[in-house]
Amino acid sequence: MLIRPADDADDAAIWRVLEPTVRAGETLMLPPQMDQAAAISYWRQPNHHAFVLEESSDVLGTYYLRANQQGHGSHVANCGYATAAWAAGRGIARAMCLYSLEQARALGFAAMQFNCVVASNERAVGLWRSCGFEVVGRVPDTFRHPELGYVDTLVMYRRL
């Protein structure tokens, strides 16, 4: 597995990873009907550092790393991750998270915060916990899950 910065040539591969997750609408705060151009504009926006995880030149995961806030909140990092559906269960998300924590530390961030982890996404919640994150907030009914209806979102945090 290799993790490297994304560039324009990766847009189609990033979209192949993102599209099923965006369409499912169960975990990301993005419109399920969003097209490639809109998704890439979001994922690779100017203040996001975007990365891809590849194996044998196949992109199996992608994430962005950014400052969660401007100004006097800029010492806290934030990331968003997506794993290819066809590579689930192989530790891709964990590898990306652990690597991004190292990157954030190297960039001088003091902590990492996830603003809205969908509480019904138990796999992600468990993974982030195992990567050292704690739940520091729970916001009621802030996500409309297509099958479960309104579910809570979690604020998760760890120091670096």
Add this chain to the structure above:
Amino acid sequence: MLIRPADDADDAAIWRVLEPTVRAGETLMLPPQMDQAAAISYWRQPNHHAFVLEESSDVLGTYYLRANQQGHGSHVANCGYATAAWAAGRGIARAMCLYSLEQARALGFAAMQFNCVVASNERAVGLWRSCGFEVVGRVPDTFRHPELGYVDTLVMYRRL
């Protein structure tokens, strides 16, 4: 007091309200050295509905109202408020908050969430509580206060 949508002609007046708060760097997640153009680009960005509160044609406060998230999180509103330093203590922030809650309800939002209320800003925390908000999260040391050092930020929430 009149609250109305902001337009380009209000930019200078909005900046007169925002600048002392931005420069103080004690409450907003914006760079203290930010200039008018950057501040207005942020405050009146395309997905923000910006408003001004005026009295006798003087702008005494401003706020924006937006969806806090896209996609399946878009039923939750978010606002940012600023009151003119010279009009403090006159209920400007309360008037803007109560009006924005009505607006958010009218627009179909189901709840309002504040993502990062600086915990040392006790006046704001008390005001939001008195407007029906609860603290649903506390994120450690996420704000570098120029006098107090690292302070927590609060996630506050209320249903509409």
